[in-house]
Every structure is written in structure tokens, then in C-alpha cells.
Amino acid sequence: MQPSPIDLTNDSIQKVIELGKLLFFDTRISGSNRISCATCHDPALHWADGKEVSLGHEQLPNIRNAPSLENVWIYNSFFWDGRAKTLVQQAEGPISAHNEMNQDLKALAKKLSRIKGYKPYFTAAFGSSVITNRRVFESLATFQQTIVSGQTSFDKFLSGDKDALTDQQLLGLHLFRTKARCMNCHYGAYFTDKEFHNIGLTEYGNKNEDLGLYNFTKKPEDVGKFKTPGLRNVMQTGPWFHQGSVKSMDSLMVLYNMGMPEHIVKLGQENDPLLPKNDKLVRGIMLTIRERKALIAFLEALSSPSILVRVEKLPN
């Protein structure tokens, strides 16, 4: 694993991280004062929420599953559909969304300015006690770049401990790289190409339809593409996929094994330019049950204990 680009030895960056951490755990950046970023990105749950789709303001459901924030610094774009280009830009989304934190952004800075205890933190981080949305987003973004996974059995194996993986996990690793074709998209230290693919989960024409990347690029070739998530601690962050629709890893493997669901063209859809087309890199892989179990055992080897991060006391 590579270290996060954040320089933890730099004193002034430390101050920004400290402020970002407080804001991340502070429910007062939500309209109802009841929801913080950690409500849906809980460190004890590897910075996800374990729910199918997240519940936000007044328990309103989100349309998507909350991704883990571990190693989030590695991505070039954020959200399942990559619509935010930076973490600073991303932070604005959840704070203002009506079904997440429902906070009027025009009132945010004023609201935080009334909490006297925050002033010294803003001064330490930015050189003056002025609170602006930009400073809030920047410190949240900096803090999130410190959220990383811990060491796994797979890492121990890579650094030379040949006994760190079981025989079953070794078979799983082999399959992951070869017959199962997972490495085509899930590669590198974090098991992601950071790209977008349609793997057949658009629900095209159904009530849960989600066209992913297309929603914001409006390019027909982007229909149904979602960001390839990294796989560290993936066994701990189910249910899986962008709608949290798959609740067991056995079922997920069955889907990949059959080449993922293909959209069945209905009458009248033949010439529809938006018809979702699965990525050519996913196709039936014909694994036996024993091989699928080995793949899952390999994913287990990508687990590390959750690192408990807490805030003892918020500013008043």
C-alpha cells in the first residue's frame, strides 16, 4: 500500500486535519443537528453504514449505498458516478442534499460561527477565525485523506511471509488474477482501476433505474457505468454494489460467475440509444463452487481490523 499523500508530520496540515475531524463527527453541520458524516460513514463499520441504501434527514432513503471512505484519497473522482472531481467539491453534496444532511449552505458558516469553541480551530488551521463553507469543505477533505486501511494478511504475504495466506486463499488469489478475470478491473494495491464500467446493474426501465456516469455526462456510452470500488475490507462493507442490492458474497460470486445480468431488450427498445450494454470485460467465468469459495477466502485476506477513531469532545 502507498501512504496517503497527506504529510502527517507537517504541523499546519495537522491543524486542518484536527478541524476536519471535529466537523466530520459534528451533527451540527446538518439541518436537524442530528446527522454527521459519521452517521453514514462509521469508523466502526470501516467508514460505511452497513445499510442497503443510506438513511438521511428524517430517515429519507438515499438512492445509493454508502461507500467506505478507507483509502478514498486514491480516487480521481468521487461518488459512484464520479460526479465530484475533488473531495473538496464532494463535501458540499451530502451537507446540502435533502435526503442526507439537509443543511442550507447559505446558513452553514453563520451557524458554525455561533459556536465560539470552533474559532480557535479555524484560526489554527487557516490563520484567521473566519468561517467559510470553503474552509469547512477543505478541512473535511483533508481529514478524509487520512482515512486508510490497515495491514492485511495479503500485505504480509507480499512482504515475504509465505504462510500469511492459506492454501485456499492462494488458490483464490490465482483465480482472481486468471480464470475469474477480476484483475481486469480490480488491480493495483487497492484493487481498483479507478475507472467506470457497466457491469449490468442499471435496472433499466425499472423503478430503481440508475444510469450512473451517464446521469451527468449524458453520453450514451456511459449508461450504467459505475466506479470500480477498491476491495480492501470489502468483506466488512456489505451489502454490496451501488444499490446495496447484494447481501451475501456467495450471491455476488454467482452473479459474476454467470457474467452479470444482461439487460433483456423489450419490444420497442431495439433502437433505444440508451440501451445499457455490459462491459466486455465481464463474461461468464464458469467457476466451480470450490473455486468461488476460494475467491471469497482471498477477499477475506484483504481485511484489516477497523481503526477506531473518535472525537472525545466537540467545541461549544
Ligand code: HEC
Ligand atoms: C445520509 C448518509 C450520508 C451522510 C450523512 C454522508 N454521506 Fe457520504 N455518502 C453517502 C452515500 C449514499 C454515498 C454515495 C452517493 C453516490 O455515489 O451518489 C456517499 C459518498 C461519499 C463519498 C464518495 C466516496 C467515493 O468513493 O467516491 C465521500 C468522500 C463522502 N460520501 C463523504 C462524506 C462526508 C465528508 C460527509 C459529511 C459532510 C458525508 N459523506 C455524509 C451517504 C452519506
Ligand code: HEC
Ligand atoms: C469490468 C470490470 C470489472 C470486473 C471484471 C470485475 N469487477 Fe467487481 N466491480 C466492478 C464495478 C464497476 C463495481 C461496482 C458496480 C456497481 O455497484 O454498480 C464492482 C463491484 C464489486 C464488488 C462490490 C464492492 C462494493 O463495495 O460494493 C465486489 C466484491 C467485486 N466487484 C468483486 C469482483 C470479483 C471477485 C471479480 C472477479 C470475479 C470482479 N469484481 C470483476 C468492476 C469489475
